[in-house]
Amino acid sequence: MRILGNFDVAEEVVQDSLVTALERWPQQGIPDNPGAWLMTTARRRAIDILRRDRRYAEKLVLLERSTVEGDRAEADDRLRLIFTCCHPALPQDGQVALTLRAVAGFTTPEIAAAFLVSEVTMAQRIVRAKRKIVAANIPYRVPEGAELPARLEAVLAVLYLMFNEGYLSRGSQAAMRRDLAEDALWLVTLLDRLLPNQPEVLGLMALMQLHLARSAARFDAAGEMILLPQQNRALWDREAIAAGVRTLDSAALLRRPGPYQVQAAIAAVHAEARSWEATDWEQIVLLYNTLLRISDSPVVRLNRAIAVSHVAGPEAALGEVNDLAMILGEYHLLHSTRAELLDELGEHELARKARLRALELCQNPAERALLERKLAQLP
Amino acid sequence: MKYVMLFVGTREDQDAWDSQPKEQYQAAMAAAGKWFGDYTKAGKVIGGEQLQGKVTTVRRENGEKVITDGPFIETKEVIGGFALVEAKDLDEAHEIAKAWPGGPVEIWPAVEER
Numbered sequence: 001m002r003i004l005g006n007f008d009v010a011e012e013v014v015q016d017s018l019v020t021a022l023e024r025w026p027q028q029g030i031p032d033n034p035g036a037w038l039m040t041t042a043r044r045r046a047i048d049i050l051r052r053d054r055r056y057a058e059k060l061v062l063l064e065r066s067t068v069e070g071d072r073a074e075a076d077d078r079l080r081l082i083f084t085c086c087h088p089a090l091p092q093d094g095q096v097a098l099t100l101r102a103v104a105g106f107t108t109p110e111i112a113a114a115f116l117v118s119e120v121t122m123a124q125r126i127v128r129a130k131r132k133i134v135a136a137n138i139p140y141r142v143p144e145g146a147e148l149p150a151r152l153e154a155v156l157a158v159l160y161l162m163f164n165e166g167y168l169s170r171g172s173q174a175a176m177r178r179d180l181a182e183d184a185l186w187l188v189t190l191l192d193r194l195l196p197n198q199p200e201v202l203g204l205m206a207l208m209q210l211h212l213a214r215s216a217a218r219f220d221a222a223g224e225m226i227l228l229p230q231q232n233r234a235l236w237d238r239e240a241i242a243a244g245v246r247t248l249d250s251a252a253l254l255r256r257p258g259p260y261q262v263q264a265a266i267a268a269v270h271a272e273a274r275s276w277e278a279t280d281w282e283q284i285v286l287l288y289n290t291l292l293r294i295s296d297s298p299v300v301r302l303n304r305a306i307a308v309s310h311v312a313g314p315e316a317a318l319g320e321v322n323d324l325a326m327i328l329g330e331y332h333l334l335h336s337t338r339a340e341l342l343d344e345l346g347e348h349e350l351a352r353k354a355r356l357r358a359l360e361l362c363q364n365p366a367e368r369a370l371l372e373r374k375l376a377q378l379p
Numbered sequence: 380m381k382y383v384m385l386f387v388g389t390r391e392d393q394d395a396w397d398s399q400p401k402e403q404y405q406a407a408m409a410a411a412g413k414w415f416g417d418y419t420k421a422g423k424v425i426g427g428e429q430l431q432g433k434v435t436t437v438r439r440e441n442g443e444k445v446i447t448d449g450p451f452i453e454t455k456e457v458i459g460g461f462a463l464v465e466a467k468d469l470d471e472a473h474e475i476a477k478a479w480p481g482g483p484v485e486i487w488p489a490v491e492e493r
Contacts, residue, residue, distance in 0.1 A: 089469055136488040137380045139468035147470075 078103070079194040080140045082187075086155040087138050094129030095158045101126055104183050114165060114180050116363075142195075155191065156204050156260065159184050163208050168364050181212060202251035203261030209244035210267035213237040224373065225366040229276040241271045262291045281310035298327045302334060314344040332362035336371060381489040382472045384427075386460040388482045393432060393457045410480035415462065423475055427462030 085098040093115075100106040100114070112122035132138065143151040166180025185208040192201045217235035220226055248264045266287045273279040288304035302324055309317030318341045321334065328334040335358035342351035352375065359371045388396070399407065411429075418424040436451045437444055459481070466472040469488070476484040 087469075089473075136486075137468045139470050141470065143470070 075194050076142070078190070079142050082155055082191065082194075083142050083151060084133065084138060084140050086151075086158045087133070088151070088154050089136060089138055090129050090132060092158070092161070094125055094132075095154070096161055097122060097125050098129045099158055099187070100162065100180075100183070104187060106183075152195075152198060152200065156188075156200060159188050159191070160204060160207075160260070162187070163211075167211060168366060181208070184208060185212060197254060199251045199254040199256045200258040200260050202247055202254075203258055203264050206244045206248035206251060206264035207260055207267055209240055209247055210264060210271050213240035213244060213271060219366070223366075225370045227370070228270065233275065236271065241268075244268065244271065257290070257294065259291060259295045262287055262294065266291075279310070281307055285311055298324050299331070299333075302328060302331075302337060306337060306340075309341060309344070314341045317341055318345065330361060332358040332360075332367070334358075335361065339374075380466060380468065380491065381425075382464045382466055382469075383487040383489060384462045384464055384472075384476055384479075385458050385485040385487065386462075386479065386481055386483075387456050387458055387485055389455055390457055392482055393459060396459070407480070411460075414479055418462075418464070418475060418478075423464055423466060423471075425463050425465050427460065429460040430458055432457050432459075 082099065082103055085102055086095045090098070097111050097115075100111045101108065106114070108123050108126060109119050111126075112119040115122065117125075163181050163184035166182070166184060185205070188201060188205045188208060192198070192205055195201065214228075214231065214236050216237065217231035217233065218226055244264070245268050248261065248268055251261050251264075266284055269280055269283050269287070284307040285304065288300065288307055291300050292304065302321065305317045305320040305324075308320060318338065321338050321341060324334060325338075335354045339351040339354040339358060342348070342354060355371055355375055359368060359375070362368050362371060396404075396407070415424055415427060434448075434450045436447050436449065438447070438451060439445070464472060464475055466475060469486070472486050472488075476486055
């Protein structure tokens, strides 16, 4: 766009070059400088497609190994594209859609399916965002100096939203939907290569790695969601956990703590515990206290309350959760958390009511199934 | 590219602004004046005015032009002033708006001449 001056054209070129590559590579082989491709949409899509063809297994290895240094200009272009897609002048749902479309190479139907909205709605969302980029002259550039922290935060928020959407929707519907969580991890890894030594980028990357390391244990054979306490920890990917912890360590070395790093630290405490009971809950409460100091929010307080229940008992935790009822009354996890605590206190009828309320408010199919299962099981 | 910046606020903001102690009011006006002066010198601000909150609307009703008191859309917001800004892109417009010493600024990109 820096060169072309038009978002649509730039995006088309990326898509076209991808198609060209996919047609050409099987005949002519991987280009001398596949590093350039690493930074394009083409890489991700190419890997998806190459994976389906065994003959390209060797080429795949070559692709995976290529590095950014190969083409700095290409890398800069990619980074500019990310910041443009996540520009705060665009509505956040537009930022997410545009990032998936232009940076991760999703098709509009894929994005629509990932967010459970119609293709028409999603197409409009994307068109509206693109039009604003052109009409308001949103520049194609990487923010500098004092601008960078806030702009980077916006990019990370988009990637985190994308990750959560994918992470919570795995399981029964996963086959139908492209894996947003994996793509979000790929994008944050890409961001770290393009913009190295940003502690919060590393923090978010660690957080995603640590969550994804538990993937295999999160759903049963029928695709039903299994929550952390009931998960079979033998299924956790130890190597992925170690990688997540290493990423977090490299973030910590930069000595600028932030909310993603702290959340990753909490995920690491869970990942390193032998069992739910053996979890270092005091450490987790301390980390939540730190998180509240950096970014206080009702949702963080709710999560902290769950940790508190393990240190100070369900009654103390229930008090904290009830204090949040006014602000988080429409949030299904408030009610399902209340239900869990009420069950622990033997208040099964109240727990049931809370769970029904949670079910009313919850949109996510996997979470709904879990609530329904609990409602059926409990007295 | 041209952007129109609207200096907006609530009626309460406007009242608070108008009823400031004299010295404070003068200092605030001076700060706003300095913003206009600096960016005009830099070629960024190419027009603008402070507005009085005494609005009338002319509109068409059944083919007739009707004059009514107040803004067209019933609103709690008031526009205290505007500036016409020439900036290279939206980010530059944002930087200029961030330097405005007053309240919120809406940035409206103008339609480009073709």
